[in-house]
Amino acid sequence: MLLMNHWPYPTIVAHRGGGKLAPENTLAAIDTGARYGHTMFECDAKLSRDGEIFLLHDDTLERTSNGWGIAGELPWAQLAQVDAGSWFSRAFAGEPLPLLRQVAERCRQHHMMINIEIKPTTGEESRTGTEVALAARELWAGMTPPLLSSFSPESLAAAQQAVPALPRGLLMDEWRRDWRELVQQLGCVSIHLNHRLLDAGRVAELKAQGLRILVYTVNRPQRAAQLLGWGVDCICTDRIDEIGPDFRG
Numbered sequence: 001m002l003l004m005n006h007w008p009y010p011t012i013v014a015h016r017g018g019g020k021l022a023p024e025n026t027l028a029a030i031d032t033g034a035r036y037g038h039t040m041f042e043c044d045a046k047l048s049r050d051g052e053i054f055l056l057h058d059d060t061l062e063r064t065s066n067g068w069g070i071a072g073e074l075p076w077a078q079l080a081q082v083d084a085g086s087w088f089s090r091a092f093a094g095e096p097l098p099l100l101r102q103v104a105e106r107c108r109q110h111h112m113m114i115n116i117e118i119k120p121t122t123g124e125e126s127r128t129g130t131e132v133a134l135a136a137r138e139l140w141a142g143m144t145p146p147l148l149s150s151f152s153p154e155s156l157a158a159a160q161q162a163v164p165a166l167p168r169g170l171l172m173d174e175w176r177r178d179w180r181e182l183v184q185q186l187g188c189v190s191i192h193l194n195h196r197l198l199d200a201g202r203v204a205e206l207k208a209q210g211l212r213i214l215v216y217t218v219n220r221p222q223r224a225a226q227l228l229g230w231g232v233d234c235i236c237t238d239r240i241d242e243i244g245p246d247f248r249g
C-alpha cells in the first residue's frame with residue numbers, strides 16, 4: 001500500500017525544533033536546529049481557545065513556560081504574553097510561544113522542512129486536525145508539504161478529510177495490533193514510532209506495507225545507526241549536535 005512514492009524528507013529530524021539545545025517548540029529552537037545545519041524539524045501544534053494554532057507539547061503551560069493552566073482553554077492574547085524560554089535558561093528569557101504562521105515563515109527563511117505533530121487538547125482532536133491541515137496547506141504553499149502526524153486517529157481523520165493531499169503519519173508510543181487497518185483507513189504514508197518498539201523484524205513488516213518509518217527520540221548515535229541499518233527512514237533526535245544532518249550511521 002504505497003501511497004506516496006515521492007518522499008522528500010531527510011534522514012535526520014530535529015525533535016521539537018532544536019532538541020535539547022534550546023527551549024522546545026520555540027522559534028529560537030528552530031533557529032538553533034538551522035544553525036546546526038538541520039533541514040527538518042518536528043514540533044507539536046495545538047489550538048488556543050479562540051482557534052489560533054501555536055506550538056506547545058503539554059496540555060498545560062507549567063513545565064515549559066511561566067504560565068499555568070490548560071493552554072487550550074486560554075485565548076491567544078493571554079498565551080502571547082507567556083515566557084517560554086526562561087525555564088530553559090536565562091539566555092532565552094522572553095522567548096514567546098510561536099504561532100504556526102511564524103513557524104512557516106522560519107521554514108521559508110531557513111529552507112527547512114517540517115513534521116507538524118498535531119497534539120490536540122483533550123476533546124479538541126477533530127477540530128485541531130482540521131484547522132492544522134487547512135493552515136498547513138495555506139502557509140506552506142510553494143514549499144515542501146508539511147508531514148502531519150498524530151497519536152490521535154481522530155485528528156488524522158479530520159486532517160485527511162480537510163486536506164487529503166497532505167502526507168500523514170500515525171504515531172504510536174505502544175505497539176497497536178490494529179496499525180494496519182489504521183494506516184489504511186487514514187491513508188498514512190508513514191508510521192512514527194517510539195524506537196524501543198522496533199526490532200529488525202518489525203521494520204521489515206512495516207516496510208512490506210509500503211510505509212516510511214520515523215523513529216523518536218533517538219539520542220545515541222550507535223542506536224541511530226542500528227535503526228538505519230534495519231531500514232528506518234527518519235531519526236528524530238534531541239541530540240542535534242551528535243546526530244547531525246549528515247549522519248548516516
Ligand code: G3P
Nearest residue numbers: 042044117149192216236
Ligand atoms: O513526533 C515524535 C515525537 O515528538 C512524539 O512524542 O511526546 O515528543 O511529542 P512527543
Ligand code: MG
Nearest residue numbers: 042043044117
Ligand atoms: Mg512531538
